[in-house]
Amino acid sequence: MSMQPAFLIKKKRDGQELTTNEISYLINGYTKGEIPDYQMSAWLMAVFFRGMSRRETADLTRAMVRSGERCDLSDIPGIKVDKHSTGGVGDKTTLVLAPLVAAAGVPVAKMSGRGLGHTGGTIDKLESIPGFRCALTIEEMKRQVRTIGLAVVSQTGNLTPADKLLYSLRDVTATVDCVPLIAASVMSKKIASGADAVLLDVKTGSGAFMKEPEDALLLARTMVEIGSDNGVRTTALVTNMDEPLGHSIGNALEVSEAVTALRDPRAVPDLVELCLVLGSQMLVLGERAPDAASARHILEEILESGLALAKLREWIGAQGGDPTFIDRDVPLSRSVTQVPVQAFRDGYVTRIDTETVGRAALVLGAGRVRKEDTVDPRVGVSIRKKQGAFVRRGDDLGVVYSAGRGTDEAVRLLAQAYQLEERPVDPEPLVYYRVESDGVVSSGPGHNSDRNP
Numbered sequence: 001m002s003m004q005p006a007f008l009i010k011k012k013r014d015g016q017e018l019t020t021n022e023i024s025y026l027i028n029g030y031t032k033g034e035i036p037d038y039q040m041s042a043w044l045m046a047v048f049f050r051g052m053s054r055r056e057t058a059d060l061t062r063a064m065v066r067s068g069e070r071c072d073l074s075d076i077p078g079i080k081v082d083k084h085s086t087g088g089v090g091d092k093t094t095l096v097l098a099p100l101v102a103a104a105g106v107p108v109a110k111m112s113g114r115g116l117g118h119t120g121g122t123i124d125k126l127e128s129i130p131g132f133r134c135a136l137t138i139e140e141m142k143r144q145v146r147t148i149g150l151a152v153v154s155q156t157g158n159l160t161p162a163d164k165l166l167y168s169l170r171d172v173t174a175t176v177d178c179v180p181l182i183a184a185s186v187m188s189k190k191i192a193s194g195a196d197a198v199l200l201d202v203k204t205g206s207g208a209f210m211k212e213p214e215d216a217l218l219l220a221r222t223m224v225e226i227g228s229d230n231g232v233r234t235t236a237l238v239t240n241m242d243e244p245l246g247h248s249i250g251n252a253l254e255v256s257e258a259v260t261a262l263r264d265p266r267a268v269p270d271l272v273e274l275c276l277v278l279g280s281q282m283l284v285l286g287e288r289a290p291d292a293a294s295a296r297h298i299l300e301e302i303l304e305s306g307l308a309l310a311k312l313r314e315w316i317g318a319q320g321g322d323p324t325f326i327d328r329d330v331p332l333s334r335s336v337t338q339v340p341v342q343a344f345r346d347g348y349v350t351r352i353d354t355e356t357v358g359r360a361a362l363v364l365g366a367g368r369v370r371k372e373d374t375v376d377p378r379v380g381v382s383i384r385k386k387q388g389a390f391v392r393r394g395d396d397l398g399v400v401y402s403a404g405r406g407t408d409e410a411v412r413l414l415a416q417a418y419q420l421e422e423r424p425v426d427p428e429p430l431v432y433y434r435v436e437s438d439g440v441v442s443s444g445p446g447h448n449s450d451r452n453p
């Protein structure tokens with residue numbers, strides 16, 4: 001009787017804790033297709049409002065790991081380090097960081113996701129490279145990590161099928177921005193994919209699911225706890241997502257910007273800075289460097305020498321993509337219309353509502369509104385003015401790249417996202433907190449002055 005989905009929905013709705021068996025019944029039933037989307041959606045919404053205890057969150061994570069296979073990477077030499085972002089706008093970090101860290105000698109075996117809500121996903125971005133294959137088998141992934149030190153794959157294997165299903169259901173039922181659901185989603189994937197260590201980039205700000213740094217800190221702590229409880233060394237940085245990272249939002253646009261960052265790091269300073277900060281922590285986790293300062297030095301040299309760009313080329317080729325893609329301009333101009341969005345007054349850019357920018361890209365077709373939607377790799381938004389810039393009325397704030405769908409709404413959203421005022425405001429820090437397995441929480445550098453949190 002008690003194991004009926006409707007009873008478990010009601011139990012959570014009324015604020016009670018579910019038992020370990022009840023949670024595993026729901027996850028198994030949903031994964032097997034025995035519990036329908038409408039009941040799982042209702043349960044997710046109940047969790048959204050009522051939350052989960054630490055024990056429930058741990059049980060949910062374990063049930064999701066058990067829903068599929070677990071990858072064993074122990075036969076690949078070295079400490080395998082994974083990285084995961086909780087989701088941002090214009091967040092093409094993995095495309096820069098994975099080849100950078102791999103070129104530094106730390107093997108990267110990473111499972112990535114698709115776009116979620118207003119945020120983009122690495123797999124959608126990679127698939128905008130002609131021929132690029134993300135659906136590798138576990139054996140293919142391992143072979144590639146052994147040969148070139150790097151693979152980024154989708155969840156297509158039988159790893160955490162429960163997360164795959166729940167992820168796309170949450171995406172369309174307004175149940176993404178919830179600490180236990182994000183923590184279990186991220187950590188189940190990380191545990192199942194077999195990495196020895198994980199660096200989590202927990203986003204906060206107007207473009208993140210966690211708008212406030214303190215909520216992001218709670219999420220960071222929850223995930224680090226789950227990692228430690230499951231033998232995965234985990235460090236989390238709470239980082240700023242109060243404006244899009246770099247200038248481009250949209251799949252092919254973002255790949256192109258990642259290539260630019262590897263080719264000419266000064267062209268995309270905020271993206272490169274974040275990659276250096278995150279990459280330094282990955283080198284420390286991978287025991288390639290004793291501390292963040294020396295790790296950063298190694299990464300800066302690799303970036304300057306062009307080795308990271310060469311690794312990107314090798315990586316694209318290894319996963320079936322056309323490596324010459326990165327030498328060409330993304331063929332956008334012929335197939336999409338570019339519509340500029342202009343400043344409506346003089347002033348400083350004091351705020352860019354980043355979720356709204358993400359929604360502009362979404363309505364153009366860069367993300368999914370329904371589960372079964374396909375993304376259009378060509379479309380998106382380019383930000384021309386970032387926070388702190390002074391603009392004159394009529395200057396371009398940004399450009400909408402449209403393939404015909406949602407153009408007017410995207411233009412309206414992009415204009416609406418900008419706040420222009422007479423006086424500039426102080427920039428927020430890039431990193432707010434660092435959370436490590438031993439529970440130490442330190443606030444990050446004030447305004448990027450100390451570059452090694």
Ligand code: URA
Nearest residue numbers: 086087181182185186
């Ligand atoms: N990233 C994930 O993998 N899962 C979430 O729930 C949110 C961000």
